[in-house]
Each structure stands twice: as C-alpha cells, then as structure tokens.
Amino acid sequence: MGKPKKEVDTRFSKFGTVSFTAITKVNDFVDFLEKGKVMGTECKDCGLKFFPPRADCHRCLTSNMAWFEVSGTGKLMSYSKLGFAPIGFGDDLPYAIALLDSEDYKVFGRIAGDVPEEDIRIGMAMKTRANTLPGGQLNYVFEKA
Ligand SMILES: [Zn+2]
Numbered sequence: 001m002g003k004p005k006k007e008v009d010t011r012f013s014k015f016g017t018v019s020f021t022a023i024t025k026v027n028d029f030v031d032f033l034e035k036g037k038v039m040g041t042e043c044k045d046c047g048l049k050f051f052p053p054r055a056d057c058h059r060c061l062t063s064n065m066a067w068f069e070v071s072g073t074g075k076l077m078s079y080s081k082l083g084f085a086p087i088g089f090g091d092d093l094p095y096a097i098a099l100l101d102s103e104d105y106k107v108f109g110r111i112a113g114d115v116p117e118e119d120i121r122i123g124m125a126m127k128t129r130a131n132t133l134p135g136g137q138l139n140y141v142f143e144k145a
Pocket of ligand 1 (some may be wrong): 045046047048057058
C-alpha cells in the first residue's frame with residue numbers, strides 16, 4: 001500500500017483538529033486528503049470495504065488491501081449537534097457529527113458548517129468531501145448531495 005514508510009511517520013498529525021495518533025499503516029489517507037480525496041481501503045481477497053481505512057482485513061486476516069475513493073452519496077442515518085466538544089475541539093463548535101450509510105460501508109464524520117441545521121433530515125443524500133480547517137489541518141465533511 002503506497003510508498004515505503006519512514007520509521008516515524010507523523011503524517012496523521014495533519015489530520016483533524018487534534019492529532020490522535022502518530023504512527024499508522026494507513027497514513028497515505030492524509031496524503032490523499034491533501035489532494036482532495038477521501039479514501040477508504042478495500043480487501044482485495046474478499047471485497048470488504050473499510051472506512052476509516054484499515055491496513056488489515058479482519059475477515060481474511062490478511063493485509064492485501066487497495067485504496068478506493070469515498071464517492072457518490074450516502075444516506076444520513078443519524079446526526080447530533082454538539083454544544084460541548086471533547087478537549088481540543090472547542091474552537092470548532094458548534095458542529096454536528098453524523099453517520100452516512102454508503103451501503104458497502106459507513107462513514108462517521110462532521111456535517112459541513114455551511115449546511116443549515118433546518119435542512120438536515122434523516123435519510124437525506126449527502127456526499128463526503130475533503131476539507132481544510134482554519135489553521136490548515138485537514139478533515140472531511142458531509143454536504144448536501
Ligand atoms: Zn478480506
């Protein structure tokens with residue numbers, strides 16, 4: 001999967017408001033985000049799709065993975081507007097977290113800040129796009145399809 005990794009790979013420090021992990025086998029995820037692509041992984045053996053991306057398939061117990069782009073639309077299954085946030089995320093408030101069902105996989109993330117709350121409906125079609133936060137950190141958000 002991708003280019004050879006340095007021993008200490010800190011690319012994930014560019015993801016999200018607060019870095020939650022420094023070393024991971026799926027750091028190419030962040031490189032893709034910088035190019036505007038939100039990517040998951042797919043097991044080449046059984047076709048199972050993973051988002052967030054995983055380097056190993058729990059069904060096959062292999063690491064025979066390929067990247068795929070999270071594209072098309074997903075159905076909004078659930079969302080919650082946050083008035084309080086975990087430590088480190090306070091400056092981003094208010095924001096809504098949500099779960100999209102893309103049939104083969106589910107995507108957990110934030111609804112884009114410019115989607116009016118009154119427009120949000122369970123079951124509505126949304127798409128996932130890469131996003132740059134104030135300060136240059138990267139994440140992805142959901143917007144109306
Ligand atoms: Zn598999």
